[in-house]
Amino acid sequence: MDSSFDSSGIARPLAPVRPLPEAAARQAQAVPLRVRKSRWPARLDLLQSASGLFLALFLVGHMFFVSSILISKDAFYAVARFFEGAYFLAEPRPWLVSGVVGLVLTVFVAHAWLAMRKFPANFRQYKVFAEHKAQLRHGDTGLWWIQLWTGFALFFLGTVHLYGMLTQPELIGPYESADRIWTGNMWPLYLLLLFAVEVHGSIGLYRLALKWGWLEGRDPAATRRRLRVAKTAFSVFFLGLGLASLLAYVQLGIAHADKAGERYVPQRAAAVKLGELEFAVSRRPGG
Amino acid sequence: MNAASSGPRALTLRILRSSPTEGIAPHWQDFHVEEAEGMTLFIALNEVRETLDPALQFDFVCRAGICGSCGMLINGKPGLACRSLTRDLGALITLAPLPVFELIGDLSVNTGKWMRGTAERLETWIHSSQEVDLTAVETPMEPELAEAIYELDRCIECGCCVAGCGTLRMREEFVGAIGLNKIARFRLDPRDERSDDDFYQLIGDDTGVFGCMSLLACHDVCPKGLPLQTQIAFLRRKMAASGA
Ligand code: HEM
Ligand code: SF4
Ligand code: SF4
Ligand code: FES
Numbered sequence: 001m002d003s004s005f006d007s008s009g010i011a012r013p014l015a016p017v018r019p020l021p022e023a024a025a026r027q028a029q030a031v032p033l034r035v036r037k038s039r040w041p042a043r044l045d046l047l048q049s050a051s052g053l054f055l056a057l058f059l060v061g062h063m064f065f066v067s068s069i070l071i072s073k074d075a076f077y078a079v080a081r082f083f084e085g086a087y088f089l090a091e092p093r094p095w096l097v098s099g100v101v102g103l104v105l106t107v108f109v110a111h112a113w114l115a116m117r118k119f120p121a122n123f124r125q126y127k128v129f130a131e132h133k134a135q136l137r138h139g140d141t142g143l144w145w146i147q148l149w150t151g152f153a154l155f156f157l158g159t160v161h162l163y164g165m166l167t168q169p170e171l172i173g174p175y176e177s178a179d180r181i182w183t184g185n186m187w188p189l190y191l192l193l194l195f196a197v198e199v200h201g202s203i204g205l206y207r208l209a210l211k212w213g214w215l216e217g218r219d220p221a222a223t224r225r226r227l228r229v230a231k232t233a234f235s236v237f238f239l240g241l242g243l244a245s246l247l248a249y250v251q252l253g254i255a256h257a258d259k260a261g262e263r264y265v266p267q268r269a270a271a272v273k274l275g276e277l278e279f280a281v282s283r284r285p286g287g
Numbered sequence: 288m289n290a291a292s293s294g295p296r297a298l299t300l301r302i303l304r305s306s307p308t309e310g311i312a313p314h315w316q317d318f319h320v321e322e323a324e325g326m327t328l329f330i331a332l333n334e335v336r337e338t339l340d341p342a343l344q345f346d347f348v349c350r351a352g353i354c355g356s357c358g359m360l361i362n363g364k365p366g367l368a369c370r371s372l373t374r375d376l377g378a379l380i381t382l383a384p385l386p387v388f389e390l391i392g393d394l395s396v397n398t399g400k401w402m403r404g405t406a407e408r409l410e411t412w413i414h415s416s417q418e419v420d421l422t423a424v425e426t427p428m429e430p431e432l433a434e435a436i437y438e439l440d441r442c443i444e445c446g447c448c449v450a451g452c453g454t455l456r457m458r459e460e461f462v463g464a465i466g467l468n469k470i471a472r473f474r475l476d477p478r479d480e481r482s483d484d485d486f487y488q489l490i491g492d493d494t495g496v497f498g499c500m501s502l503l504a505c506h507d508v509c510p511k512g513l514p515l516q517t518q519i520a521f522l523r524r525k526m527a528a529s530g531a
Contacts, residue, residue: 037491
């Protein structure tokens with residue numbers, strides 16, 4: 001009485017694609033196999049969503065921290081030292097930053113690995129999808145294609161950025177970052193990365209909500225329209241913020257080009273009031 | 288507004304012709320018909336067959352959006368020909384057979400064979416250990432529940448969602464929205480004794496619910512307006528809980 005067929009299709013992943021009916025018909029005649037289906041497809045799907053969500057939330061925080069350069073050099077300096085534990089440890093420890101970057105990189109690689117399962121697996125699949133998309137001219141189908149390509153670009157763009165932060169955590173600061181971006185020629189990469197990640201992240205969050213039925217409410221169609229607006233607003237806001245920040249670093253980098261490599265020393269080397277706590281921000285990593 | 292004064296439109300039906308049995312390769316052929324008041328593609332195609340080419344193949348039964356036989360690609364989008372008014376379309380209308388399904392010829396495809404395969408694969412019938420007493424009065428069901436089941440039972444197996452799904456186009460072993468909708472329907476039915484674990488056996492992998500990439504074309508093209516988006520999300524939550 002209960003369903004007892006083993007998984008269909010996936011049990012023979014290398015079998016050539018054939019019309020479904022025959023495959024299904026053969027299934028129906030097969031001797032019932034009492035093979036329990038693997039739990040992993042469910043877990044991998046959850047992990048894919050969880051990793052995407054983590055990365056997107058990290059991205060939001062990251063964009064705000066980085067944009068502190070728009071307030072002042074000191075503000076960015078304070079944020080950078082904060083993540084080195086300057087305000088609760090005896091002295092700043094850049095390896096803390098490496099630790100956080102390491103975690104993000106791990107999730108990033110895991111997410112990419114999971115998402116790879118969704119990529120077209122061969123040229124036939126690629127061509128079929130491309131033609132289908134062109135013919136259907138359907139919004140969400142097109143969004144997936146964008147997600148695919150931005151995701152693909154992130155393989156490279158994201159990895160370069162993360163590797164840099166992992167290995168040189170102490171070189172995060174107003175002059176240090178600006179020099180890297182301008183004198184170190186990182187700005188073209190960051191520009192591409194910014195577009196790829198913001199577009200990919202916003203579509204990802206939008207799809208995440210639809211995929212799991214979050215916020216469905218009483219009128220799912222209206223929710224979907226609102227989610228789409230929210231998705232666009234997310235992209236536009238963070239692209240704007242990111243572009244403004246990048247421009248600020250570029251300007252700073254140009255101005256500082258002849259002294260490139262010089263470390264930043266905060267203007268008010270005494271203390272900065274952050275909330276209710278007094279933080280000594282003049283302490284440099286490694287003295 | 289002055290359509291009447293400018294006379295009826297001359298429509299061009301650009302049809303993808305082919306006949307696998309006669310070895311005729313797919314090619315486009317144009318047919319010209321004059322638009323009439325309230326004309327559907329069903330009417331236009333019949334006119335073509337009656338006056339221009341009696342060999343043109345296409346399927347119709349009910350011409351009222353009930354039987355599900357007239358699904359085709361209308362300007363690239365899956366839809367029912369009998370429910371498509373020509374006045375909502377441009378003067379040039381391209382018609383092609385639904386992909387995925389076995390091609391019979393011209394616009395005619397064998398959706399039945401595919402649907403049957405899916406039904407067998409997903410066991411879309413009531414699984415009950417009770418002996419059915421055909422003479423007894425059926426156990427009553429709450430009207431709300433009957434209503435909810437009926438809502439999902441409105442699927443006419445036209446195949447539009449199948450043809451609209453990019454995931455299924457890429458990976459033909461994917462069950463598609465229609466299959467997932469049917470599981471959702473039997474899951475609701477109190478007469479079906481299967482548990483979520485049993486359903487997980489059927490759709491708990493990447494050819495089932497976890498393969499869906501939430502492109503939602505299925506939902507957007509379904510001519511019966513089935514709530515495919517919410518049903519798939521619901522099943523995904525249930526199957527993830529069952530599998531995790
Ligand atoms: C190497 C880098 C990356 C690749 C190759 C990649 C690829 C993909 C692909 C192809 C999807 C669609 C999966 C599907 O349709 O089911 C996806 C989903 C998603 N991505 Fe990425 N991505 C990458 C990095 C990122 C980053 C940095 C973020 C954070 C902003 C992110 C956030 C998301 C989210 C939230 C989803 C939706 C998750 C889901 O559908 O379950 N991804 N990614
Ligand atoms: S779910 Fe909708 S589109 Fe799909 S077969 Fe049923 S009626 Fe047609
Ligand atoms: S949501 Fe997309 S991937 Fe899922 S069944 Fe519908 S069209 Fe296919
Ligand atoms: S002819 Fe029956 S649905 Fe179109």
